[in-house]
Structure formats: C-alpha cells, structure tokens
Amino acid sequence: MKVPLLDLKAQHAAIRAQVLAAVAETLDSQVCIGGPKVAELEREIAAISGCKYAVGVSSGTDALLCSMMALGLGPGDEAITTPFTFFATAGSIARTGATPVFVDIDPRTFNIDPELIERAITPRTKAIVPVHLFGQMCDMDPIMRIANRHGLAVIEDAAQSITATYKGRKAGSIGAAGCFSFYPSKNLGAAGDGGMVVTNDAALYERMMALRNHGSESKYHHVYIGGNFRLDPIQAAILLVKLPHLDSWSERRRRNAAVYDRAFAGTDIRAPFVMPECVSIYNQYVIRTPERDKLAEELRRQDIGCEIYYPLCLPLQPCFAHLGYKAGTLAEAERATAEVLALPIYPELGAEEQQSVIRATLAGRGQLQLREEG
Numbered sequence: 306m307k308v309p310l311l312d313l314k315a316q317h318a319a320i321r322a323q324v325l326a327a328v329a330e331t332l333d334s335q336v337c338i339g340g341p342k343v344a345e346l347e348r349e350i351a352a353i354s355g356c357k358y359a360v361g362v363s364s365g366t367d368a369l370l371c372s373m374m375a376l377g378l379g380p381g382d383e384a385i386t387t388p389f390t391f392f393a394t395a396g397s398i399a400r401t402g403a404t405p406v407f408v409d410i411d412p413r414t415f416n417i418d419p420e421l422i423e424r425a426i427t428p429r430t431k432a433i434v435p436v437h438l439f440g441q442m443c444d445m446d447p448i449m450r451i452a453n454r455h456g457l458a459v460i461e462d463a464a465q466s467i468t469a470t471y472k473g474r475k476a477g478s479i480g481a482a483g484c485f486s487f488y489p490s491k492n493l494g495a496a497g498d499g500g501m502v503v504t505n506d507a508a509l510y511e512r513m514m515a516l517r518n519h520g521s522e523s524k525y526h527h528v529y530i531g532g533n534f535r536l537d538p539i540q541a542a543i544l545l546v547k548l549p550h551l552d553s554w555s556e557r558r559r560r561n562a563a564v565y566d567r568a569f570a571g572t573d574i575r576a577p578f579v580m581p582e583c584v585s586i587y588n589q590y591v592i593r594t595p596e597r598d599k600l601a602e603e604l605r606r607q608d609i610g611c612e613i614y615y616p617l618c619l620p621l622q623p624c625f626a627h628l629g630y631k632a633g634t635l636a637e638a639e640r641a642t643a644e645v646l647a648l649p650i651y652p653e654l655g656a657e658e659q660q661s662v663i664r665a666t667l668a669g670r671g672q673l674q675l676r677e678e679g
C-alpha cells in the first residue's frame with residue numbers, strides 16, 4: 306500500500322470550503338499587507354502560546370532572524386545551539402554576524418544536552434538557541450538556570466513544536482522569544498511561507514514590530530535597519546481557518562505515535578523517547594535503527610514515505626567549514642545522523658496505512674517474525 310510521509314491534500318479536502326472562503330474574503334478586502342487577519346492571528350497565537358505578544362513574520366527563518374536582531378546579536382557575539390536541527394537555526398545566527406557554537410545532543414530526545422552548555426560559554430556568548438526538535442520541547446529548566454546565571458538571552462526555536470508543553474508551559478513562552486514556522490509541513494502549516502515570534506517582553510515586541518517593517522516605527526522614519534519580514538494576510542486568513550483544528554490534529558498524531566510505540570516495543574527499532582515533563586506534538590515520528598539506509602531503501606521500494614531528518618550535522622556543512630569542527634567531536638549528533646528515520650505520522654494517516662508502514666518496517670529489519678511469535 307502506498308503511504309506518503311505527509312498527505313497535505315487530505316487535510317485540505319477536509320477544510321477546503323472554509324479556506325477558499327477566507328482567501329476570497331481577504332482578496333475582496335484588498336488589504337494586501339498587514340491588516341485585521343494578521344492582527345487576529347497574532348492575538349490567537351499569543352494566547353495559545355501563553356504569551357502577551359506575537360509578531361507575524363514571513364517565515365520561521367525570519368522569526369529567528371528578526372528576534373536575534375531585536376536582541377542585538379551581531380558580529381563578535383556567540384550563540385550556543387544544537388548541531389542537529391534544520392539549517393535555519395544556525396544560518397540565522399550566522400546572518401546576524403554572530404558565530405554559532407555547537408553543543409552536542411541528548412541521544413534520547415535529540416535535543417541539546419543542557420549538561421554540556423555551560424562549558425561552551427565564553428565572554429562573547431550572548432544567547433542560547435535551544436531547538437524543540439520533532440515536536441518535543443528541550444529540558445528548559447536547566448537551560449534557563451544557566452542562561453540567567455550568565456546573563457544570556459534564550460531564543461526558543463519552536464518551529465516544530467507549536468503548543469507542545471514542558472511542565473505545563475507552552476513552547477515559546479519560556480525564553481525571551483519563541484519562534485514558530487508555518488511552513489506547510491509543520492503541525493500548523495500555511496499554503497506557503499509564514500512564521501511568528503512570541504514574547505512577554507514589551508520592549509522586545511516593539512523592536513520586532515519595527516524590524517519586520519524596515520525598522521520603521523512611523524512611516525519613512527527608520528530607527529533600526531530592519532527588513533521586510535511581514536506575514537502575508539492571505540496566509541494569516543488560511544491559518545485562522547486551520548488553527549481551531551490544531552489540537553485535534555496533534556492529538557491524532559499522538560494516537561498514531563502510541564500505535565507505533567507498541568508495535569516497535571521489544572524489537573531493535575527504537576521509538577522516540579518523550580520526557581515525562583513533556584507533551585510532544587510529534588511534528589515527526591523519528592525512530593532509530595541499525596542499518597538505517599537499508600531500511601529507508603526498502604520502505605521507499607514499497608512506496609512508503611520516509612525521510613532522514615537530518616543526514617548531516619550543521620557544523621560539518623561546507624558553509625561552516627571555517628568554524629573548524631572536526632568529525633567526531635559532536636559524537637551523539639553524528640550518531641543520530643546515521644540512525645534516524647522519520648515515518649508517516651500525519652493526523653489523517655489511516656489505520657490500515659499505518660499497519661502497512663509497521664509491517665514494512667518490521668519486515669525490513671527482519672523483526673516481523675519476532676513480533677508475531679511474541
């Protein structure tokens with residue numbers, strides 16, 4: 306049975322009429338920049354994130370860049386982050402002129418290991434950028450303790466974890482700023498690019514509102530050098546239609562995850578570990594397996610969607626060669642790049658489809674027999 310990694314058409318079919326109506330309404334208003342849809346989405350996202358303020362921006366990448374610029378990150382500064390994330394995290398640090406400093410991950414959660422952060426701090430360190438990977442938040446208490454002790458800003462990259470919680474607190478609400486992405490494959494996805502920054506800091510909010518609009522607080526007067534980081538109102542209108550479904554979509558992802566967890570228990574396939582302090586939104590369901598490439602090839606041969614997030618650590622990317630990281634120094638992150646495989650987890654995944662993913666995965670590992678006997 307053919308099973309895609311993600312089925313956006315299934316989601317769209319369920320809400321098509323409302324989406325088209327919202328797009329038509331926005332077009333008919335001819336409010337093409339900013340306006341009520343963007344403001345309404347900002348209020349809603351701030352509310353569901355437990356934050357006072359939200360700034361709609363053009364992408365998750367621009368959410369990172371805008372918040373880093375607002376916090377004054379720049380040349381001569383260092384920002385500590387994880388080597389095992391999407392490129393935008395470290396790419397945005399570098400675009401401010403600051404230097405990304407990579408700290409290894411906790412192999413159980415794939416998130417930055419708080420125990421290793423302190424020894425990476427230098428007099429130039431200005432920020433920590435934890436990434437809540439695959440839908441699960443980082444262990445934020447120790448990260449905040451270290452940040453407060455050293456006077457560092459924390460920018461949460463919550464692109465994959467909108468509404469996920471840690472000790473009941475929402476992703477994006479713990480650090481100085483939280484960054485979301487509305488890239489179509491995220492749990493709350495637009496029909497194109499979009500993003501948002503949330504914060505409880507009024508001054509930071511004002512700076513980001515100016516920065517997203519070329520650093521201007523009043524027309525044609527520029528306090529800062531910003532950019533065009535504005536969120537498209539058509540995307541905001543579509544996101545407002547999708548937002549009421551977000552919790553039930555995430556709940557279905559969690560139910561699918563539980564089915565996989567049971568199926569892989571007792572095999573040599575390691576299901577994702579979720580800390581007892583966390584509720585994951587499972588943006589991805591990522592297993593660890595020996596001989597990962599062989600399994601991925603077998604699944605693809607059977608038309609089962611799977612993907613490797615991520616095949617190469619950021620410090621080993623050609624564009625960061627000048628930072629001088631050598632293979633082997635971030636051992637857990639590198640081990641993860643060789644063992645991880647994301648399986649279909651999207652909310653509309655049917656029970657039969659999921660059973661074919663499970664059968665193919667267990668058979669690909671030669672563990673099918675084992676399960677049927679056990």
Ligand SMILES: *Cc1c(COP(=O)(O)O)cnc(C)c1O
Nearest residue numbers: 364365366391393464486487488
């Ligand atoms: C998707 C993502 C981003 C970037 O978001 P875009 O909207 O694609 O710019 C940043 N960080 C992480 C961890 C992501 O997954």
